[in-house]
Amino acid sequence: MTLDPEIIRLLAFLVGVIAFASFNAAYLVWLERKEAAHIQRRIGPKEVGPFGLLQPLVDGIKLMTKQLIVPAGVDPVLFKIAPILVMVPAIMSFVTIPFSETLVARNLDLGLLVISAFASVNFLGLLLGAWGSRNKYAVISAGRAFSQNVAYEIPMLVIVVTLVMVSGTMNLTEIVGLQMGGFWHWNILNLAASPLMPVAFLIFFVCMLAETNRAPFDMSEAESELVAGAFTEYSGMGFGVFFMGEYANIVIGACVATILFLGGWHSPFPDTIPFFGASSVIWFLLKMYFIIFTVIWIRWTFPRTTFYGLLNLSWKILIPISFVNLILTSAMLKVF
Amino acid sequence: MGTQNIQPAIVQFAQLDKLLALGRANSLWPMTFGLACCAIEMMATGASRFDLARFGAEVFRPSPRQCDVMIVAGTISKKMAPAVETLYDQMPEPKWVIAMGNCAISGGPFVFEGQYGIVEGADKLFPVDVFIPGCPPRPEALIEGILELEEKVTGSRRWPRVEVG
Numbered sequence: 001m002t003l004d005p006e007i008i009r010l011l012a013f014l015v016g017v018i019a020f021a022s023f024n025a026a027y028l029v030w031l032e033r034k035e036a037a038h039i040q041r042r043i044g045p046k047e048v049g050p051f052g053l054l055q056p057l058v059d060g061i062k063l064m065t066k067q068l069i070v071p072a073g074v075d076p077v078l079f080k081i082a083p084i085l086v087m088v089p090a091i092m093s094f095v096t097i098p099f100s101e102t103l104v105a106r107n108l109d110l111g112l113l114v115i116s117a118f119a120s121v122n123f124l125g126l127l128l129g130a131w132g133s134r135n136k137y138a139v140i141s142a143g144r145a146f147s148q149n150v151a152y153e154i155p156m157l158v159i160v161v162t163l164v165m166v167s168g169t170m171n172l173t174e175i176v177g178l179q180m181g182g183f184w185h186w187n188i189l190n191l192a193a194s195p196l197m198p199v200a201f202l203i204f205f206v207c208m209l210a211e212t213n214r215a216p217f218d219m220s221e222a223e224s225e226l227v228a229g230a231f232t233e234y235s236g237m238g239f240g241v242f243f244m245g246e247y248a249n250i251v252i253g254a255c256v257a258t259i260l261f262l263g264g265w266h267s268p269f270p271d272t273i274p275f276f277g278a279s280s281v282i283w284f285l286l287k288m289y290f291i292i293f294t295v296i297w298i299r300w301t302f303p304r305t306t307f308y309g310l311l312n313l314s315w316k317i318l319i320p321i322s323f324v325n326l327i328l329t330s331a332m333l334k335v336f
Numbered sequence: 337m338g339t340q341n342i343q344p345a346i347v348q349f350a351q352l353d354k355l356l357a358l359g360r361a362n363s364l365w366p367m368t369f370g371l372a373c374c375a376i377e378m379m380a381t382g383a384s385r386f387d388l389a390r391f392g393a394e395v396f397r398p399s400p401r402q403c404d405v406m407i408v409a410g411t412i413s414k415k416m417a418p419a420v421e422t423l424y425d426q427m428p429e430p431k432w433v434i435a436m437g438n439c440a441i442s443g444g445p446f447v448f449e450g451q452y453g454i455v456e457g458a459d460k461l462f463p464v465d466v467f468i469p470g471c472p473p474r475p476e477a478l479i480e481g482i483l484e485l486e487e488k489v490t491g492s493r494r495w496p497r498v499e500v501g
């Protein structure tokens with residue numbers, strides 16, 4: 001009996017994807033604490049392991065051995081599955097993400113659609129957790145998260161539709177393949193398709209911040225107003241999984257931004273320097289981590305917006321501009 | 337109630353217990369919660385000159401469900417006492433309490449005959465693990481208190497004690 005190599009490949013990718021997601025979720029917390037510290041002229045974690053590198057491990061041990069409180073009056077089913085509902089879609093989305101030309105678990109023709117679909121499930125998890133925990137702060141936070149999700153999903157998807165029109169495909173590998181040959185071919189500078197492409201990237205980035213609940217749009221976890229928002233009643237690893245899911249979603253957002261706008265695994269200067277000129281997974285990770293670094297940088301630099309400011313930004317600025325971009329792109333595709 | 341006296345568990349896993357204790361001691365998340373002027377010193381401890389983050393203890397969680405240590409920083413008035421007690425009860429085990437400053441230790445300057453508004457010490461409400469004297473204690477004292485708590489959890493001290501000569 002011979003084992004199908006495809007099955008082994010899929011199993012390897014399954015383990016790899018889960019490991020990648022968890023590793024990133026754990027060590028992005030370390031990066032966040034370190035980066036925050038240096039932005040505030042502190043040192044950050046340094047006593048636990050070299051450069052504080054064992055801090056995520058120690059936090060993990062602590063969270064796992066902490067008492068799991070299920071408060072009286074919560075909906076036990078919703079309360080328990082909500083953290084998983086945040087984590088699972090993020091891991092599922094990794095399946096379609098091409099890290100390089102060959103390094104992709106499943107090269108789906110509708111990869112972009114799959115990721116967009118899973119991106120909204122994440123908010124559903126937050127909503128159910130907040131509703132299930134029967135806490136006033138959590139329910140307010142859920143209401144905010146929901147209107148935020150509705151407001152920011154629209155410009156994000158309009159931008160994605162624009163890029164699908166430019167590329168003519170929803171296959172992520174093909175979208176990256178079309179951006180080959182130097183940074184002036186990347187979609188962010190694809191001025192032939194639409195002069196508003198850099199603006200489109202900016203809108204996508206802002207929507208990504210809002211979709212992943214990051215400051216300055218972290219209205220659903222506003223500590224100064226809502227205790228801990230949707231996570232108020234979660235203790236121990238319930239909270240830990242929520243937190244890991246949040247970081248895994250940031251990784252997904254950064255991956256999608258890299259693929260759609262920054263040319264995926266392609267080198268910005270092809271065939272110049274021997275090693276770095278080549279397109280490889282290194283370039284993909286470099287671009288992805290640069291976006292994540294920027295996300296954390298923004299969080300520790302800007303204060304939180306007000307809730308009305310958040311909604312006004314989306315409905316009055318981002319959505320009109322993204323629609324203008326859509327119409328402009330379709331007109332230019334038709335004319336040229 | 338006095339100082340907390342924890343009985344050891346009946347079933348013990350020596351090495352694993354040590355690992356768990358190390359994990360707990362190095363990730364003591366305090367509660368975002370201050371009662372009086374000692375809280376200002378607590379904030380200074382988290383800021384750039386003293387940097388509590390070095391020990392992994394800078395994650396001030398706003399919800400008691402996610403906290404490990406409660407730093408009672410300031411005077412507990414009788415009106416505030418029920419709220420403080422509720423916060424303590426809402427924290428999941430294992431949990432520790434640091435009484436910071438003279439008011440949280442014994443009522444401090446507010447203790448006199450006929451006083452009616454002040455709880456004379458946090459240990460009247462719940463068990464306290466570490467007392468930090470001072471009015472208010474300096475941020476170094478709070479860091480020393482957290483190291484003391486780490487010593488209480490793991491049984492070994494991070495650095496040798498400094499002898500005052």
